[in-house]
Amino acid sequence: MVAIRTEQYIETIYEIVNTKGYARVKDVSQFLGVGLSAVSEMFKKLGEEGYVNYEKYGGVTLTDKGEQIAIKLSEKHKVLREFFIILGIDEEVADVDACEIEHVVTHETMDRFTKFVDFIHRQENPLWLKRFKEYYENGEFKECPRTIKKDKDRKH
Numbered sequence: 001m002v003a004i005r006t007e008q009y010i011e012t013i014y015e016i017v018n019t020k021g022y023a024r025v026k027d028v029s030q031f032l033g034v035g036l037s038a039v040s041e042m043f044k045k046l047g048e049e050g051y052v053n054y055e056k057y058g059g060v061t062l063t064d065k066g067e068q069i070a071i072k073l074s075e076k077h078k079v080l081r082e083f084f085i086i087l088g089i090d091e092e093v094a095d096v097d098a099c100e101i102e103h104v105v106t107h108e109t110m111d112r113f114t115k116f117v118d119f120i121h122r123q124e125n126p127l128w129l130k131r132f133k134e135y136y137e138n139g140e141f142k143e144c145p146r147t148i149k150k151d152k153d154r155k156h
Contacts, residue, residue: 010052011070011074023060024060025039025040028043078098080102088133088136
């Protein structure tokens with residue numbers, strides 16, 4: 001299993017490389033808000049572990065091994081972010097939360113999130129989701145009209 005900090009660096013490198021073709025110590029330092037020496041040390045470690053192609057004083061790119069991890073993290077991030085947005089969470093908050101959770105969520109839980117998001121996208125404006133959002137906004141739980149009618153019918 002890859003350490004969380006290692007995943008964060010791999011993901012950051014992936015994002016930067018997709019933008020400009022390579023990542024430098026300075027780029028990663030600014031992105032993660034850490035010192036240049038910490039990034040240099042991590043680049044060396046990532047190179048030794050086979051996640052990046054690293055030459056001292058040069059830029060880095062991901063190896064196939066590193067890119068596979070980055071792609072999986074990116075997919076997790078997208079699903080988690082979408083799940084939070086479905087719940088009505090602000091997109092920026094959803095992005096930050098997804099970035100944190102993607103590193104610790106279990107495979108089983110991630111599988112459920114993925115299937116749930118897919119399920120929601122296959123439905124057109126599910127009533128229960130609308131009702132949840134109303135409940136969240138005003139704190140009032142309204143009975144489903146069908147449930148109320150069934151309860152009335154049982155009493156008679």
